[in-house]
Each structure stands twice: as C-alpha cells, then as structure tokens.
Amino acid sequence: MARVVQITLDCADPAALAEFWAEALGYQVQGPPPGFESWEQALDAMGVPPERRNDASAVVDPSGAGPRVFFQRVPEPKQVKNRVHLDIRAAPGLRDDARMDALEAEAARLVALGAARLTRYEPAPPMGFGHIVMADPEGNEFCLD
Numbered sequence: 001m002a003r004v005v006q007i008t009l010d011c012a013d014p015a016a017l018a019e020f021w022a023e024a025l026g027y028q029v030q031g032p033p034p035g036f037e038s039w040e041q042a043l044d045a046m047g048v049p050p051e052r053r054n055d056a057s058a059v060v061d062p063s064g065a066g067p068r069v070f071f072q073r074v075p076e077p078k079q080v081k082n083r084v085h086l087d088i089r090a091a092p093g094l095r096d097d098a099r100m101d102a103l104e105a106e107a108a109r110l111v112a113l114g115a116a117r118l119t120r121y122e123p124a125p126p127m128g129f130g131h132i133v134m135a136d137p138e139g140n141e142f143c144l145d
Contacts, residue, residue: 004067005067006067006068006069006070007067007068007069007070007086008069008070008071008072009069009070009071009072009140010072010073010074010078011071011072011073011074011138011140012073012074012077012138013054013073013138014054014055014056014057014071014072014073015054015057016137017057017071017136017137017138018057018058018059018069018071020113020114020115020136020137021059021069021071021136022059023113024088024110024113024115024136025059025061025066025069025088026061026062027059027060027061027062027066027069028059028060028062029057029058029059030057030058030059030060030068039053040053054073055072055073056070056071056072056073057070057071058070058071059071078138078139078140081141082140082141085140085141085142085143086142086143087131087142087143087144087145088106088142088143088144088145089145090102090103090106090144090145091103091106091144091145095123095129096123099123099129099130100120100122100123100130103130103131103132103144103145104132106144107132107134107144110134110144114136114137115134115135115136115137116134116135116139117132117134118132118133118134118135118141119132119133120132120133121133129145131143131144131145132144
C-alpha cells in the first residue's frame with residue numbers, strides 16, 4: 001500500500017522558513033483548520049499560548065500532488081551538512097548553457113528571498129548536467145537541479 005509522504009525540517013523559525021519554502025516551491029502556507037478564519041483564531045480556540053504559536057508551520061502543494069512540508073521548531077541550531085536534502089527541479093529537460101542559465105535565474109530569485117548560494121557544479125561530459133547548491137535562510141542545503 002502506498003504511503004503519504006511528509007517532509008519535515010527542524011528549524012528555529014517555522015513561520016519564516018515556511019514562507020521561504022512556499023515561494024521556493026510554488027506552494028502555499030497551509031491554511032487554518034476548517035471552521036477558523038485564521039491561525040490566530042484557531043490557536044486561541046486551542047488554548048495555545050502566544051510564546052508557542054511559532055512552534056510549527058507547514059506548506060502544501062496547491063494542486064495536491066506534492067508532499068506537505070512541515071517545519072518544527074527545535075532548540076538546537078543546525079550543526080552539519082544535511083544527509084537528506086530537497087532538489088528543486090528548475091531546469092528539467094535542459095542541458096549545458098541553457099540549463100545553467102535557467103538555474104542561475106532561479107538561484108537569483110531565491111537569493112532575493114533569503115537563500116544563500118553555496119557552490120556551482122559545471123556541466124560535465126558526457127551527460128552535461130550541472131547544478132547549484134544553495135542554503136535556505138536557516139542554512140539547510142538544497143540543490144537547484
């Protein structure tokens with residue numbers, strides 16, 4: 001039986017990281033539960049104190065096809081390189097200069113949103129597929145592929 005997959009990221013500021021990833025992925029921040037007009041209204045009704053209201057956030061694919069991405073606040077900062085990371089497929093079907101131009105354009109867009117550019121890997125024969133390694137605003141690595 002197939003399972004529904006959710007990707008979870010530990011972070012210091014779930015709301016801010018959710019906003020970044022919503023923009024990066026073309027997702028939207030998940031809305032409040034049914035019956036509530038806002039998250040503030042829902043959290044009030046649930047009795048969540050103000051200091052705990054940024055403990056979690058999530059983004060969802062508006063088409064419903066992609067996985068939910070969940071952000072949970074943790075006390076410790078990121079320590080080392082990610083063992084698992086997201087790839088944003090920003091240039092599917094493109095090769096060589098056209099591919100790298102598309103990746104550069106996406107890298108510039110994401111840097112404007114708060115990402116950091118880490119490393120560019122040039123296309124190498126015989127496949128001709130380069131990529132760019134980036135980091136989100138909290139330092140989590142991801143690739144533009």
